[in-house]
Amino acid sequence: MLDINLKQQLTTYLQNLTSAVELSVFLGDDVKSKELNALVVEIAEMSALVTIVKADATNERVPSMLVKSVKTGGEMRFAGVPMGHEFTSLVLALLHSGGHPIKLDKAVIEQVAALEGDYSFETYISLSCQNCPDVVQALNMMAAINPQITHVMVDGALFQEEVYKRDILSVPAVYLNGKSFAQGRMTVTEILNKVDTNAGARQAKAINNKEAFDLLVIGGGPAGAASAIYSARKGIRTGIVADKFGGQLQDTMAIENFISVSATEGPKLVASLEAHVNDYDVDIMNNQRVRNIIKSAVEGGLITVELENGATLQTRSTIIATGARWREMNVTGEQEYRGKGVAYCPHCDGPLFKGKSVAVIGGGNSGIEAAIDLAGIVEHVTVLEFDSVLRADAVLQNKARSLPNIDIIVNAQTTEVLGNGKHVTGLNYLNRATNEQESIELAGIFVQIGLLPNSQFLQGTVDLTERGEVIINQKGETNIAGVYAAGDVTNTPFKQIIIAMGGGAAAALGAFDYLIRTPNPLEERESISKVAA
CATH class of the missing domain: 3.50.50.60 (FAD/NAD(P)-binding domain)
Known part of the structure; x- marks a missing residue:
């Protein structure tokens, strides 16, 4: 079932297990059941902590498998054969069920663990979907943390009767306790925001309490990541506020023109970008949208960035790197049947x-x-x-x-x-x-008719082209001092990943040049505080 390379990798990963994991398989006589059974047998042979449990397939999806933590009782299911993009989801399910640490902030883990009630999630996916693993892995992590949460990944191509019955025409499609819950890529934080009604208010309060930044990057795509890295390397206080880290790069499959890398995929490149940003002291505020940018009337004064959740941030300079989105047809019926065909x-x-x-x-x-x-x-x-x-x-x-x-x-x-x-x-x-x-x-x-810049929140703030692109010069400067822009949201003529990264670097260098030539109100605040003390 698995080739030699995958076997070697999985064997190495399973050495990280610290507690027992049980695998139950629900099989029929079909080809996919045989494939799933072969996969489970191979996995069990790789670690003494993984055992196969006999299971009754009555009232179960066939073929499917259950991954269960013996220590915590946490359950994750895979209806279908979790290969393709979902193989990583299976590997992580095994690791997290076997006691390997979950890479989430401590506060997020505590929030998941504190959820009360029963949460039965189902996620319909396709194995060729690059967005689906994010949702599957997020819900699986939640199930590993809190035994009252269960999750099953359902391969829509294999269980088409369910797909037709529920009129699912877009993946990932998430159901909670039998009812439609969400559609599209989601993070653990976004899921928590929907099930924990107080989560958004707590996030806004935490953001409001942050100190002012020297440079705040708005957007987490290639341009935003490059901006943050170049800024942080200058030793200044840097933050990123982004709707979703990675932007439209998450939706890009084959990338064969990124210099020095012969071939890669968008999600892999996003993971590398995020890891690189995390090498530096950058405050990443994910799952946040900016509503407005307010420039101080005082020269060199702080810029106020208002978020949609009501929180505000202050910064000496900012780089707009919000990228672009798919252009819509804007015809009758498009919105009504979005996700329904x-x-x-x-x-x-x-x-x-x-x-x-x-x-x-x-x-x-x-x-x-x-x-x-x-x-x-x-x-x-x-x-x-x-x-x-x-x-x-x-x-x-x-x-x-x-x-x-x-x-x-x-x-x-x-x-x-x-x-x-x-x-x-x-x-x-x-x-x-x-x-x-x-x-x-x-x-x-x-x-598939092109892209539109994500600049709606900038109307009346900075100069835009007729297409809504932010107008910048060679340094990434807009018409407002201290406000820069980079990437696909700008009037840069060619929308390419590597050009966006270069633009992000240029904007960060331009912003740093602005900062060193402008009076620092943060130092003035600090001096006043010392005198008052």
Whole structure:
């Protein structure tokens, strides 16, 4: 089941177990059951602390497995064969069930342990989804900490009857005690914010009590991470406030143009970025969104950053590195059927449309790449491009046109998403060549029409282009002293990971130059405090 390299790695990992782990398997006569059984047997052979327990498959998903801590009673389940992106989730479940320390802040662990009541979580995933492991691992950690919390990962491609019954057309999809709980990537903190009603208020209070920063980075993508590293290396007080560390890089699969690294994936690069930032004394405030930036009227005065949870931070300088998001079609039905057939990540949600017809909106590189990927899963793909020609690279166009189950329609302007109230059933589009309305019956629509800068909160604060991009100079300076910007949120012409990192470094150096040439109000405060004392 496992190749030699994976066996060697897993054997090494399992040496970290300090307490017994029981594996129960619920099997049938199908191929996947045999695969799961082979996997469990291999795992048990690698450690004396891992044992297989005979189990009755009645009323259980088949195939599935239960990972149980003998010491704490914590339970984590995997319905399906946890390979692909979920293999790491399985490894961590084994380690955490066997007593290996969980890498969460002490306060978060205590908050999870203090939750009262029964929490039965189910997460529907696809094994090709790069976002799903974050949710699976977060809920598994919670289950390992608190025995009143249980969690099962469900492979949606394998248990399609459940997927159809619950109208799940986007993953990860999380259910709590049988009811829909959340959709999309989530961290432990975000989950706690939903189940622990006082969590947000406690976070806001803690943020309000923080001392002022020399440099506060807004955003945790490549540009933000580079900014923080360059800033912290200067020895100044640095913080990051971010919605989600990693940004849209978390949704990027194949990366083959990051210089010095032949090939990697977005989540792996994000993990490396976060580890690098954590090498320095950087205060990371994750799962926070900025509402407003207020510049002091006094030259060199502190900048106030207001968060959506009501908390405020103060800083001598700031770098805006909030990146960009997927552009939406802005047509009738798009929001109504978002997550019910309208999707933006073909890698994540593609397996849920196996054997069905789908559309890809957009004929650029991302659109044609999505069509090629989906063609190996779904019955048929229709690409709709607004322009009269495709904009994708010739090699991608040639590949797409060679596949028998891909149709390409140009001069097509999507006008409406159609559905039956539960899920997508088709779309309408305007044939711009004939000016006639056309319709297509399908089950899914994958939108791949580019990006929009995350700059909504900056309206009226800094100068923006017509597209909403922050206008900067070569140093990353905006029109406001002390306020800098970097990455995809700016008017930098090329939106690339390595360019965003370079922009982040430049902005940090520019901000440091500003700081050393500007009076420091924090030192003045300190002097006043000493005199008063």
